[in-house]
Amino acid sequence: MAKYLMLKHYRGAPAAVNNVMMDQWTQDEISAHIQYMNDFADRLKEAGEFVDAQALAPEGTWVQYGGEGRPPVTDGPFAETKDLIAGWMVIDVDSYDRALELAGELSAAPGAGGRPIHEWLELRPFMGEAHTITE
């Protein structure tokens, strides 16, 4: 009973095995990829392990406190920022091993040539609640 974030990067993750940009895929390959992702989410829901899935638009704005009585300072986007998050899935599973297994499965989504992308996903545990009995 622990929640994990499976984080997908546009940029910043080590290179995938099948590292061909999506705009170079065939339309059928794109459809197959999307179908795989949807099926994966459906299986998680059916298994009672799904919490959340979101995709993020690539453009972001950097925002900072501008000081007393001033509007927030904005900047960016910074093209050189090396890490760019594409989206995530949150799962609620019984063990770390199960989380690893699911992340591996998600990373097998097909890309160019219908072959698995072997994309690197970042798996991060959520902070849980403090246990009642600790002594």
Added chain:
Amino acid sequence: MDEALLRSLAPSVLAILVRRGADFAAAEDAVQDALVEAVRAWPADPPRDAKAWLVTVAWRRFLDATRSESARRRREETVDHEPEPGPTPDVDDTMQLYFLCAHPALTPSSAVALTLRAVGGLTTRQIAEAYLVPEATMTQRISRAKRTVAEVRLDQPGDVATVLRVLYLVFNEGYSGDVDLAAEAVRITRQVAAAIDHPEASGLLALMLLHHARCPARTAADGSLVPLAEQDRGRWDTESIAEGVEILQTALARDRLGEFQAQAAIAALHADAQRADETDWVQIVEWYDELVRLTGSPVVRLNRAVAVGESDGPRAGLAALAEVDPSLPRHAAVAAYLHERDGDPVRAAGLYAEAAQRATNLAERDHLMRQAARLNAR
């Protein structure tokens, strides 16, 4: 309306439906429907006999569902043989349901969900909210769990230890949402301890009561954790402590020690101390020795090192800690505490910071970070 009372009727109502021949999964759905209907209808129109009302409504729901499922022949047989509302089934019938909900074929999270719904009487939505997952996810988890146990025969005795482990999980690892899972765990464990004559069931109930008693003192107004030694013991619930101690003493007198009784004994010794420095650490270490013997758990060895540090001094505690697996999440926190007691605040501060990095929950991380900051400010 007393929802706790309503929930407490769930297992016996379910047992009646199952005994009338309804299969567990369908009966469980019907009871859930009846509970939801009761919450809606009772405030305006309270029944004279709550349980009889639930049995009638649940049975009707069960028949409706069976009908709509084209199982026509089966329905006719069921209706033909519909028994009169019988006497309350004996406790063993109900106990079988607890065994089923905690069946070893289920994963811990499925067993927890099924237990809370089928014998805890909570709604799927309440369970989903308590564990911070979407309701649809919890619905699936529960129906999968029901499919997993569908083939289990209800006439075979179960293992009470599995039931108790599930309830321990509910008590110990609940989020603090609208539903007080710790209170629900106490309530269900109370029912189990009443239904089955087993010293470990009593031991677990005592353990929960003794820890639940400290709830009002466990967190400060700002939500931060207050460690046991610094808690305002005047805010402990003395009634809960007295009940826990009495249940524990009765259980221990039967001379069938188990891990929950031993854990409860440690909690009772803490409860005995008016002030933290009056704690009988020597006896606590003895109970930890029993626990190590009973469970061999590395977490128990870690907690034992703390107790040894209090009874025989920090050097002895550090020696005990040296025998414990250093990869345990709270290892660095214990080391920090013992090194500070040993007069090495610099090392302790570093270890507290390391422990904060390795904390698995926010309250503990913040507490450990404050300890590091306190020592670094010296």
